[in-house]
Amino acid sequence: MEKPSDIQVSDEVIADNEIKSFLFEKDLKLNFSDVAGLEELKKKANMKIIMPLTKPELFKKYNKKVGGGILMYGAPGCGKTFFAKAIAGECKASFFHVCIDEILDMWLGNSEKNIATLFKQARENKPAIIFIDEIDALGRKRESSSSTTSSVVNTFLSQFDGFDSDNDGILVIGATNAPWEVDGAFKRTGRFDTMFFVPPPDEPSRAKLFELLLADVPHGDIDYERLAKETSFFSGADIKGVVDKALEAVLDEILECGEERDVITEDLLGVITVTNSSVLGWFENVENVLDYANDSGEYDEVEEYLSFNKPKKKKRKLMGFLGE
Ligand SMILES: Nc1ncnc2c1ncn2[C@@H]1O[C@H](COP(=O)(O)OP(=O)(O)OP(=O)(O)O)[C@@H](O)[C@H]1O
Ligand SMILES: [Mg+2]
Numbered sequence: 406m407e408k409p410s411d412i413q414v415s416d417e418v419i420a421d422n423e424i425k426s427f428l429f430e431k432d433l434k435l436n437f438s439d440v441a442g443l444e445e446l447k448k449k450a451n452m453k454i455i456m457p458l459t460k461p462e463l464f465k466k467y468n469k470k471v472g473g474g475i476l477m478y479g480a481p482g483c484g485k486t487f488f489a490k491a492i493a494g495e496c497k498a499s500f501f502h503v504c505i506d507e508i509l510d511m512w513l514g515n516s517e518k519n520i521a522t523l524f525k526q527a528r529e530n531k532p533a534i535i536f537i538d539e540i541d542a543l544g545r546k547r548e549s550s551s552s553t554t555s556s557v558v559n560t561f562l563s564q565f566d567g568f569d570s571d572n573d574g575i576l577v578i579g580a581t582n583a584p585w586e587v588d589g590a591f592k593r594t595g596r597f598d599t600m601f602f603v604p605p606p607d608e609p610s611r612a613k614l615f616e617l618l619l620a621d622v623p624h625g626d627i628d629y630e631r632l633a634k635e636t637s638f639f640s641g642a643d644i645k646g647v648v649d650k651a652l653e654a655v656l657d658e659i660l661e662c663g664e665e666r667d668v669i670t671e672d673l674l675g676v677i678t679v680t681n682s683s684v685l686g687w688f689e690n691v692e693n694v695l696d697y698a699n700d701s702g703e704y705d706e707v708e709e710y711l712s713f714n715k716p717k718k719k720k721r722k723l724m725g726f727l728g729e
């Protein structure tokens with residue numbers, strides 16, 4: 406599914422001994438056809454990201470800035486990283502993948518230097534998407550961060566604002582499982598002022614995901630609809646795990662009896678019955694957030710999602726959250 410891409414790390418980064426601070430990928434082969442479902446999100450990304458980055462003149466003509474920030478959030482394994490890469494592939498932007506752990510350096514001043522290098526490289530490779538995973542680790546509410554981190558945060562924010570440099574054509578996508586932990590300063594206009602909720606795959610998307618994941622292996626007539634029905638509230642990563650385990654078991658069997666055979670629906674159902682969804686805990690947490698921290702309507706998308714998944718919600722009230 407995720408196809409190999411040319412990975413480049415510039416000489417300058419190597420020279421500065423900052424080789425690990427971010428991964429730079431160009432000509433990503435991944436695109437929206439590799440992403441199962443998430444149709445609403447694809448539409449939003451098209452309007453907010455792909456069109457501005459691919460038709461900058463049109464946007465400039467109508468006085469619209471091309472760039473800024475998007476905060477993607479949702480339960481783990483639901484495709485935030487995967488989707489961000491697919492966006493970069495769709496708009497042929499260079500992709501800078503940053504993990505906060507890699508940017509933050511134990512040596513004083515190095516984290517700030519890493520951030521400056523990152524933005525400098527992005528400016529030299531426009532259009533560019535800077536993808537920052539686990540952004541909550543950097544932008545945790547200030548009361549809980551030390552003075553060292555706040556200097557790093559300030560460097561990040563001033564690079565993001567790009568007062569003295571040209572950030573047009575650079576889009577910063579942050580990803581987090583805990584958007585409520587992200588400092589308000591990050592969410593101000595011009596920064597991460599747009600939020601994208603990445604929901605778990607719905608039933609048709611789960612069917613499509615099984616189909617995509619089994620496309621390259623010998624398989625019989627698979628009942629994708631049944632598999633989708635049996636995996637409600639499974640994340641994309643959960644489904645990938647199910648397929649991996651089923652393939653492993655089939656391979657073990659082949660090695661044991663020496664006879665090759667196709668993967669069948671029952672192989673997958675067998676694994677599904679002993680697998681739990683990994684996103685229920687996240688929704689349990691989010692429920693508190695909706696009760697106490699959604700006055701501004703920041704998480705309305707999640708509320709709407711939960712209202713469309715009513716049967717689960719009802720069960721939760723009677724038997725514990727989203728309990729099966
Ligand atoms: N909608 C989807 N279509 C295709 N594959 C998907 C989808 N969602 C998830 N996957 C698969 O699940 C894997 C895990 O997804 P990903 O790492 O993007 O999740 P994440 O939301 O970034 O998780 P985390 O919060 O743990 O970082 C992906 O590599 C991909 O193979
Ligand atoms: Mg991720």
